[in-house]
Structures are given as C-alpha cells and as structure tokens.
Amino acid sequence: MERDFPKIEYKFIGNTGEKVSEIGLGTYGITDYKKGEEAFAYAIERGIDLIDTAEIYNTEDFVGRIIKRFGREKLFIITKVWPKNIVSKDSTIKAAKGSLTRLGTSYVDLILIHWPHRTMSIKEQVKNIEAVQKGGLSRFIGVSNFSVDQLEEARHSTASTEIVCNQVKYNLDERGIENDVLPYCTDNGLSVIAYTPISKGEASGDPVFRDVVNRSGKTAIQVSLNFLLSHKEVIPIPKTEKLEHMREIMGSLGWKLDEREFALLSKK
Numbered sequence: 001m002e003r004d005f006p007k008i009e010y011k012f013i014g015n016t017g018e019k020v021s022e023i024g025l026g027t028y029g030i031t032d033y034k035k036g037e038e039a040f041a042y043a044i045e046r047g048i049d050l051i052d053t054a055e056i057y058n059t060e061d062f063v064g065r066i067i068k069r070f071g072r073e074k075l076f077i078i079t080k081v082w083p084k085n086i087v088s089k090d091s092t093i094k095a096a097k098g099s100l101t102r103l104g105t106s107y108v109d110l111i112l113i114h115w116p117h118r119t120m121s122i123k124e125q126v127k128n129i130e131a132v133q134k135g136g137l138s139r140f141i142g143v144s145n146f147s148v149d150q151l152e153e154a155r156h157s158t159a160s161t162e163i164v165c166n167q168v169k170y171n172l173d174e175r176g177i178e179n180d181v182l183p184y185c186t187d188n189g190l191s192v193i194a195y196t197p198i199s200k201g202e203a204s205g206d207p208v209f210r211d212v213v214n215r216s217g218k219t220a221i222q223v224s225l226n227f228l229l230s231h232k233e234v235i236p237i238p239k240t241e242k243l244e245h246m247r248e249i250m251g252s253l254g255w256k257l258d259e260r261e262f263a264l265l266s267k268k
C-alpha cells in the first residue's frame, strides 16, 4: 500500500450512529469478476468498506467473493429488493433470503426498496421491508428512488425502526435532488447514497467546471466526486471494474475543494 495514501473519512449512515467510508463501491454492470476483484481489493485495502448491490444486478455472487476474502465484519453491505418482490411480507423475505444465499452471509447491513412499487401503498411496502429487519436478515432499512412525498410517507410508516437513507441519482450534470430530496434528507438525518455519480456528460464541457478542474490539478472525475462528497450526508457509490479507474476514483479522497471552487460548482 502507498504509505502516503490519504486518510479517508467516514460518514454517518442516517441516525444509526454507525459510520461507513465516504464513498462506496457500486457493482451494477460488473462483468469481469477477476479484474473487478482486483479493483475492489485496492479500494478495500485503503479503507473503503461500503459495497452496493441488488438482487437484480447479478453481482451478489461477486460481492460474496469479496466478503469471503475480506471478512464479513469489515464490510457494510447494501442490497435491494425489486418492486415485484415487495408485494407481500413473504415475497419480500424470500427475496432477501435469496440475496443472502448469493452473498454467502446471514445478514446484510442495509436493505432498500429498489424503486417504489407503482400501485401498492408506501405503507405496505415499508411494512414488508421492515419485516426483513425484524427477521434479523438486515440491520437497517432504506429506500431508493423515492421522491420527498414518498420519503415523508415512508418515514411515517415504520413501526419500530427508521428509514436510514434514500439512494438516488446525483452527479454534476443531474442535480435535481438539490432542490428537494437533498435538503429533506439533511433536515431529517437521512443519508443520500448517490448513484451514477461519475459525471461524463455536459459538465465536462462547462467552462466554470473546466476552470476548477484545471486549477485543482485533479481529474474531472475526481472533482465531480469530491463535489458530491463535500455534502456531509452524501455518499457516492461509483462503479468500476478496472484498477486504473479505481485509482482515479480513490484520488477524489483526502483533499477538499476550497470554498470558492465549491461555491462556483454549487451555482451551476
């Protein structure tokens, strides 16, 4: 390990009192498991402990291999239940058990409703995901792709636990959550787990962004990720299965945009 590798920071997950690494590892679309494992090992050996998967990603087996290699207690594992399985308590628990079998573990740390089911009430969906936690299959519960109204309803539908996060799309080109979901989560102690956080679109051509990148001595991806994680409740989960890309991602840690640069990017 490089001796001078910057110390990474850890952030609270909701109001759980527990912390996870300030970025996590996305897994959607990983196809080369061998290379992927090498890239993940690089990050985990440097302190990253959060891994995101889902029952529909076809990567729970891959994550299982990582768990086996690094040890269950060293990692914070998120998985998700697809809407068609959230329809009853039994089907939700069955889906969670399927995930656990593929992951080779008896529990995940956090299980999410992947997308709100279109026709079922939020209350019922939350009751079903809460049953997974009550059964000891997940330590915490959360949601993904929920609007503020849906979040509000979800938070008031739990019987004996709290929704700890909303996992939503957030990158420098797609900043809609800054208007509603982000402030709502800040005010109510929820983590925002930012998916598709690597901005490779319009922002890269924006002169203000270019200027910040040029002066920072960092790459566009590093500046984009650093901007996201400057928000205290935001935890980006970039996906890569390539070691050189993971190195670049890890280079977004251990430094901060100065106030002026952050303000310039905030205005966009």
Ligand SMILES: NC(=O)c1ccc[n+]([C@@H]2O[C@H](COP(=O)([O-])OP(=O)(O)OC[C@H]3O[C@@H](n4cnc5c(N)ncnc54)[C@H](OP(=O)(O)O)[C@@H]3O)[C@@H](O)[C@H]2O)c1
Pocket (backbone or CB within 6 Å): 025, 026, 027, 028, 029, 052, 053, 114, 144, 145, 167, 168, 194, 195, 196, 197, 198, 199, 221, 237, 238, 239, 240, 241, 242, 244, 245, 246, 248, 249
């Ligand atoms: N809750 C949801 O509904 C939802 C939806 C989408 C995603 N997610 C989660 O969020 C994770 C991340 O989102 P995402 O996969 O959509 O997008 P992303 O992480 O923003 O981007 C992934 C893409 O960027 C490439 N990449 C990574 N590092 C790079 C680098 N340093 N230079 C150039 N290219 C690089 C990856 O290719 P290489 O692998 O070749 O590097 C991949 O094509 C997913 O894996 C998944 O776990 C959740």
